[in-house]
Amino acid sequence: MSDPIQKVSIIVSKGSLEGVYPALIMANGARAEGIEANLFFTFFGLDVVHRSTIDHIKVATVGNPGLHLATMAGGLPGVSSVMTHYLEKKMEKLDIPPIHEFVEMIADTGAGIYACKASTDLFELAKDDLIEQVMDIITVGEFYAMAAGGEIIFT
Amino acid sequence: MPIANYAGTAVTLNDEGFFEDPSQWTEAMAPEIARAQGVDELTEPHWQVIKFMRTEYTEKGTGPTVRVLGKTSGVSVKELYQLFPKGPAKMAAKIAGIPKPRGCI
Numbered sequence: 001m002s003d004p005i006q007k008v009s010i011i012v013s014k015g016s017l018e019g020v021y022p023a024l025i026m027a028n029g030a031r032a033e034g035i036e037a038n039l040f041f042t043f044f045g046l047d048v049v050h051r052s053t054i055d056h057i058k059v060a061t062v063g064n065p066g067l068h069l070a071t072m073a074g075g076l077p078g079v080s081s082v083m084t085h086y087l088e089k090k091m092e093k094l095d096i097p098p099i100h101e102f103v104e105m106i107a108d109t110g111a112g113i114y115a116c117k118a119s120t121d122l123f124e125l126a127k128d129d130l131i132e133q134v135m136d137i138i139t140v141g142e143f144y145a146m147a148a149g150g151e152i153i154f155t
Numbered sequence: 156m157p158i159a160n161y162a163g164t165a166v167t168l169n170d171e172g173f174f175e176d177p178s179q180w181t182e183a184m185a186p187e188i189a190r191a192q193g194v195d196e197l198t199e200p201h202w203q204v205i206k207f208m209r210t211e212y213t214e215k216g217t218g219p220t221v222r223v224l225g226k227t228s229g230v231s232v233k234e235l236y237q238l239f240p241k242g243p244a245k246m247a248a249k250i251a252g253i254p255k256p257r258g259c260i
Contacts, residue, residue, distance in 0.1 A: 025260065028260065031236070032244060033242050094260075095222065095223070095260065097222065105225070108225075108232040109233075109236050
């Protein structure tokens with residue numbers, strides 16, 4: 001058997017519901033296996049740790065062929081909200097926590113939660129704009145130092 | 156299949172170290188399994204989780220995930236990871252002599 005994974009560093013660069021959940025599930029799952037985990041939110045992924053957007057993450061209904069919905073239909077007002085609501089209901093039945101609660105839970109598992117400095121500069125965000133679970137705003141160099149010796153996953 | 160000796164009794168484990176037959180488990184074995192997992196002493200909250208694992212397994216045929224443990228065992232997720240640092244559901248299941256819980260959340 002191969003050596004078990006000891007540490008994962010997961011980069012979240014997307015701000016859509018389907019872009020965010022896989023990373024959260026992988027981080028939480030890593031901790032459940034006793035694997036050290038760090039989450040690094042960059043670019044639109046910052047929406048997940050931004051106080052005013054964390055509760056409004058939506059499914060991308062345009063440019064998302066996996067949804068099997070005509071692009072023009074996906075672009076109609078409200079379609080993204082309806083689709084998000086539908087998925088959230090399904091996830092609730094499976095006891096998959098809403099994003100905000102999930103991030104809080106992942107912080108409680110001892111995983112590190114960080115925001116990317118280049119992105120917070122770009123979107124003009126300060127630490128106060130971010131949820132309290134964010135431990136720090138770090139540079140890419142600091143990220144690599146933190147990720148050393150482990151696996152890096154980009155989502 | 157590996158055979159282990161806990162509290163003077165031989166038990167069958169699977170390759171990951173979980174009990175093949177949960178009925179072979181007794182409470183007396185728990186401290187010994189825990190020590191092998193790096194938990195030197197089983198405190199009251201440890202036992203609360205272990206007993207909860209056993210009850211859930213008996214009732215549902217499968218052990219709870221960390222998410223379920225955090226919501227229903229009376230021990231918070233934060234505390235669960237302090238008690239069982241290498242993964243609460245996995246470690247507690249091993250110590251409680253039940254199969255590894257399957258679940259993604």
